[in-house]
Amino acid sequence: MARVKLTDVTKTYDDVTAVNNMNLDLKDGEFITLVGPSGCGKSTTLETIAGLTKPTSGEILIGDREVTNLPPKDRGIAMVFQNIALFPHMDVYDNISFGLRLRDYPKEEVDERVEEAARFVELDGMLNRMPDEMSGGQRQRVAIARSIVREPDVFLMDEPLANLDAKLRVNMRTELQRLHKQLDTTIIYVTHNQAEAMTLSDRIAVLNTGELQQIASPLECYNQPNNRFVAGFIGSPSMNFAMSTVGEGRLETGGFDVDFDIAAVDGVGTGDRVEMGIRPEDIYLTENSEDALDPSDPIGVETDVLEPMGDQIFVYLKPLTAHDDTGMGEAEQREGLLMSVDPDTDIAEDQSVEVVFDRGQMHLFDADTGDALSHGVVKGTAATTESGEDSAQVD
Amino acid sequence: MSIDAQTHEDAETFDDRDDEESKSPIKQWADDWIRNPEKAYAVMLVFMGGVLLTTTLFPLYWLFAVAMAEPGQSNIPLIPNQIDLSAFIVIFQQVPFARFMFNSLFYATSVTVIVLLVASLAGYAFGRLDFRGKMPLLFSLLVLSFFPPATLFIPLFRAFNQQVPMLGVFTLPVELYRTPGAVIAPISAFAMPLAIFILTTFYSQIPDGLEDAARIEGTTRFGALFRVIVPLSAPGVATAGILTFITTYVEFFFSFLMTGDRASDWAPIVNGVLAFQTRYTTRYDLQAAASLVAIIPVAILVVVAQEKIISGLTQGALKE
Incomplete structure (x- = not known):
């Protein structure tokens, strides 16, 4: 020993x-x-x-x-x-x-x-x-x-x-x-x-x-x-990532917007480029939004392919709209999302649904360096953010 | 159209029958063989096997026939008149034939041991390590092995016998001529490249994991080589060893010239065979008997080695 x-x-x-x-x-x-x-x-x-x-x-x-x-x-x-x-x-x-x-x-x-x-x-x-x-x-x-x-x-x-x-x-x-x-x-x-x-x-x-x-x-x-890198490597299936721009009270990605309070996250200002990440289990159908710690406003998406795993179903989601003001390529704008839902959920392929993100579990990363900026983007999670920043210094 | 086709068909059958009749026996024979290739293979096998056996075994039989003949008899019958094995005893009585044999076996064994040791180290380095100049070194080894050994005889003879400075730098401390060293040193060097190439190939195939495991368990690199890599390369080591042994045992040039004529001067077996040839008489029967006896060690080795050269030892050892 x-x-x-x-x-x-x-x-x-x-x-x-x-x-x-x-x-x-x-x-x-x-x-x-x-x-x-x-x-x-x-x-x-x-x-x-x-x-x-x-x-x-x-x-x-x-x-x-x-x-x-x-x-x-x-x-x-x-x-x-x-x-x-x-x-x-x-x-x-x-x-x-x-x-x-x-x-x-x-x-x-x-x-x-x-x-x-x-x-x-x-x-x-x-x-x-x-x-x-x-x-x-x-x-x-x-x-x-x-x-x-x-x-x-x-x-x-x-x-x-x-x-x-x-x-x-x-x-x-x-x-x-x-x-x-x-x-x-x-x-x-x-x-x-x-x-x-x-x-x-x-x-x-x-x-x-x-x-x-x-x-x-x-x-x-x-x-x-x-x-x-750690966010994407740990966890299976992998975390969803989307390049986004910080707008007025919301995060604008190519395919969808997520509303959040900018003041809750230190060091992020309007117009900044960040990469948001959210795990499949932190995306909920709107009717189940009460399960989320801090649900965002509903986001309209379309289901693509379903993968029933037995204990859960993986649902591939396509954003409905593509913004033109992001300056990103078409492919990047319509990046898909992966959501996991309970196996008894009533859901079908090619169906329009509304989902919410659990903002308490959303991660923001610096668009250039990939360093974590925040774990959770609501005020109540400031402590988590702090310790997250701390551990980010361990090298 | 249909009439044409009919005619054509007819013509063909007719032609065929015509061929059959006009064919010479040889043509029919060839036809038969083309239709039944296995017949041809069987005949070829018997024929080639017969040729091979005759060319390899007949000389041995002829030696035996000569050994059976009366001393001085020049007309050797194909079937010996009498079976008299006394020649095989006389050779040991007239000259110290056992000592001649021992000398040759001693050369063969020493060279084999030296070659396997040195070539193992070289094979390990070439097969398992990465170092600068590996390819040039291997290549120069290959080039060296192409040199006819005879071209090196004069300089070596002078170095061993007259103790001239080698490369103009140093002289050998002792006179090697008429000692085993004068034979073992050059033949080891000549046998080395082939052994290195064989062992390099074998050692490079032993998975790194096994060597790593041995080193973690407590061996040095040398320990891993001799405890794990060499035992697992047994077929390769056996091949290299047997080739070296036989090459040395049957080597004539250096072992004959670097030693004296007498058994006590470390003369090899060829001197033992030649010892039955005096200025006035040549005992062909004894020479033949001596030659047969000289073959025995190599024959035994080949028979034993056949069992030894087995592979598949590493099968199932690793999941890759």
Whole structure:
């Protein structure tokens, strides 16, 4: 068990910067997830912590030791890989005991620890199997047993569930949670799967193009995203965005206007260009507007395609009118919106409906930098706005 | 129209029958084979197989026939008059043939060990690392392997025997001539490029994840190479090793010229075979027997290696 601290870690390959000035400070026993799209530098960050890649500059601390230049074997870490990476020429026992045998542990202790680890991942009785005789889930458990048997200070997991089928993935996710609860070890987990990130972690670190966008609890990332990237990346389906201009008491996008009190949002004045964002679940049909914290005036739209998901219906909405005074292209003017409604809602395709936005859940982002300006655009949410601004400073 | 067609059809059948009658046996034979290609394949298989077996096995049989003949007999019958295996014992009594064999096996083993060790390191670097000048280096290795070894004999002989300064810079500390080093060093160098190319290919195919896993678990890069990469590349290592072993064992030029004639001078097996040739007589029967004995180690190796050269070891190891 140990804390992990990255200070100004940068990794460049020739002319590509994979990780740029990464600062992370992980508490002892914390489960932290690095998320981001492909190529965002999350795996590279993990590799620098593991010691498989040497950072171009910066410093890495595990516990109180500086490990920047130590080889992987001396860092007190264990790692679970996306491709599982069991040694195919060794049976389960040899795979799990590999690290212990390299460190010359006495035979009895090796046996004891391997048995214990195998019991922990429910693989007892399979110690003589070869990896190619096992299923994907069993192999992944062997890999986990191999990593816990040495009792490392930090676990690194590089998309460990990515190659498993959907059902197994959910099972293993639960097992990982159990593992964290029982071992109480620092875990750094890399994934591009949001569900894993949201359900498993104490904190999520969102990365993009090698830079840390936000590090906060899953709910904070969801409700108070630092910037447009985090807002769009966290949450499925993704948040609706619309470029808009601040008008007199309203927000004018290409296809619709949303009324709001400009005075409620600091630093926004009439004529400013901002990007508004609203999640599908924060758009309501007018008849359900009482469910919204702070409903806007009704907005006329037309339904496009419905996607019934069972527990909810995703409704694609097309704006009815297009303003001509925004100076935006036709395509941008008629950007669609996604709304989620209860499955028993009476709604059909190609139908004119009126919807309201929950202004308490509307986000405004700077049109140029993408930084969050406000979470919620009503007076009562000023506190949220404040903390949102605060977390926007975390970098 | 219909009459025309009729006539035409008739003409065709007529022509056919005409052909059938006028065809020579060879033509009919060819026709039959074209219609039944499997017949042709079967005949070809027997024929080619027969040729191959005859050309490869007959020399061995002929050696055996010579070994069975009386000493000094020049007219060797196709079928030996008597089966007398005493020649196979005499060769060990008349000359220290076992020592000659040991010398050659010693060369082959040492060269194989050296080549596999060095080529493994080189193969790891070329196959798994990215570094500047990788391609030029590999290319120069390829170019070097095209040099006929004989062209390097004179300079090497002088360096080993007369201890002239190499490159005008340094002399070898000891005289290598008539020592195993004079054979092992150059042959290792000549066998190296091929082994490096084989191992580079194999090592580059081992997934990075396995090496990373080994390093995280506690090995160094070297440890990962010898504990994980080499065992998983067993077919490649076996191939490189066997090729090197056989090349060295049957090597004539350097092993003959860099050593003395006597077994105690580290002479190779070819000297053992030639030892039955004196100024006045040549015991062809003993030479034949010695040649047959000399083949045995390589024959055993090939038989054993066939079992060893197996792949599919990495199958199912990784989900990619």
